[in-house]
Amino acid sequence: MMALAASACQQNQKSASNETADTTKKSKYLSPPLIKDIYTADPSAHLFEGKIYIYPSHDIEAGTPENDNGDHFDMRDYHILSMDSVTGKVTDHGVGLSVKDIPWAGRQLWAPDAAFKNGTYYLYFPVKDKNDVFRIGVATAKNPAGPFKAEPKPMEGSLSIDPAVFTDTDGNSYMYFGGIWGGQLQRWNNGKYDANGSKTDSGKENEPAISAKVAKLSKDMLSFDGAVKDVKIVDANGKELLTKDHDRRFFEGAWMHKFNGKYYFTYSTGDTHYLASAIGDSPMGPFTYQGTFMNPVQGWTTHHSILEIKGKWYIFYHDTELSNKTHLRNIKVTALKHNADGTIALIEPMNK
Template identity: 60%
Template sequence: MRSRLLLLCAATAIVSASAAVIAQTPAKHGSKEAKLNYGPNARSPEGKRYRSQPLVTSIYTADPSAHVFNGNIYVYPSHDIEVATPDDDLGNQYAMRDYRVLSMDRVGGPVTVGPIALDVKDVPWASQQMWAPDAAYKSGTYYLYFPARDKQLDKNGLGTFRIGVATSKSPTGPFKADPKPIAGSYSMDPAVFTDADGKSYMYFGGIWGGQLQRWKDGTFDPNGSDTDLMQDDKPAISGRIARLNADMKSFAETPRDVQILDESGKPVLGGDHERRFFEASWVFKRGNTYYYTYSTGDTHFLNYATGNNPYGPFTYRGHILKPVQGWTSHHSIIEHGGKWWLFYADTQLSNKNHLRNVKVTELKFAPDGSIPTIDPFLN
């Protein structure tokens, strides 16, 4: 989310015309759909057809974290709202203030938009900007993890991003937030991965507006850089990982770097904007391989790297998704119904960077475990 504006960047490569659109059944919403750029004949400003259609059109959603609970799919997105705030490098135009959960029994089936699951006014420590969340389940309890600004102002008059947790007995909420953020947490984009041994790990962080560059030594620099990271010839800033305690609400260790290596085994450099980490960590396991996936931000790719344990290091493998329409690219990946699925978002419905819509398309793997790059457009 959240950063230097490159208006409506879109992929240019052409994929086979035989590629199928994943048809979605939108939530009911009166006559709004007729006013939107929606349906298999919808076109981008460049005249291209979209690979897939928005899951829902009654609200704007982005940053989808999808999970399979009790055989059904639940998507935990951020909830975009209309604001008059101009686009800027810090993402102030992304002024989301609550969460609503999307649910479906299968990809392609009817999608239900749940009621408000959590509102910023019900989070004691938070001030604004409920950005990309994630969820987890353990022993009868659902956990919602979310970033928000606290009430301690920085040089820009904005709060410092922390990560909170809220709980519910239902996957769609309502969720009750803990009174304080997770101790030792910072930045944004929490994503929780639970391994086969039952241990859970939180991946988090985002540069530029996400403030990760201000935490170089584990202490927040209120006067630190906003966007110019000044390390093009040095190892890129890494996302973070911390194992969670059994309570799923606290870190069992000090967060550490998630290192991404190039094909020579050397750290990807800060100046390598097509491969370096920007935000939106998401981890899944296929066979014995751990896939660390993330967004490159200002170059608008979704990338993946692979490793043999949750901590990495991870070796860069390639692009998962080419640039979508709009600025941000934030995603999740799940297995359901014998297939793998990529959830992502673009700006098809609004043509505005801060009003996005969640989509899904099938993700495939080559025999060697590599992921063929997906084009979000058909032609």
């Protein structure tokens, strides 16, 4: 959703507080909040049944002390939203899934995603298990607004945070997931979790950065069909991005969309607050880094989804306009443009 905290991802409260204090009065925001009566973040947007459905995190003031693991992002449930159009009224369908209804869950429902197949809607979610380890679960419903019923166990082989599911034109579906720092991805090695592992990244500055994960989903969308693989991001010379390259390396918040036959892997750089893109010829990668396509929003975290609606492209994202608090965010939407060369045009979310 990182320094060392996480978005439902993560963030550094002190730097965010200073930033919001400095920018609130003199900034003009590119887009208004979509909903103002609850705090929302990490919006995953989809077209279901002729409407735009948004599956965001539900930020609350839980009173949980801030720390570098992002414990103050102590979300307890998901509200599901819908709109008839990007300028239409937002309908809040209420709670679609609560942490208390997930048999294996401990705490912290972070950024979710959704998919539709086989006449069923699937809600994918990260939550810490009862041992405080992030896993990814799945819940199902016959209605895109829920309520969703969670499977009794996490997905076998899943770990970390930020699931994003992409269904290709051939019908195959893939899940991209993972986040470093509070997302715990750096604590996994050869399928084992180290509770005493690094709080940040690999610590190996001149080696390839820890990568996001990708796995093909089974036909029933409830498990992985095959091994979990690394999402390889390379530069123009085919070399993997390094740990020290904080402006470009993957941090969290993966998303996938397809445009003109190419696969666009987009993600957050976390502590440098950019959204970046990398393009490949396969949904499994490798992906060649293209550049930044959204500059920092107000607040520490940045998390997005990209959706085509009636031939036009949009990005759904969040900032902290309503609260000026890094853990109480609000979702927004604005147009997204693909340039003639295939890259994504730079978006400035606010003008100072």
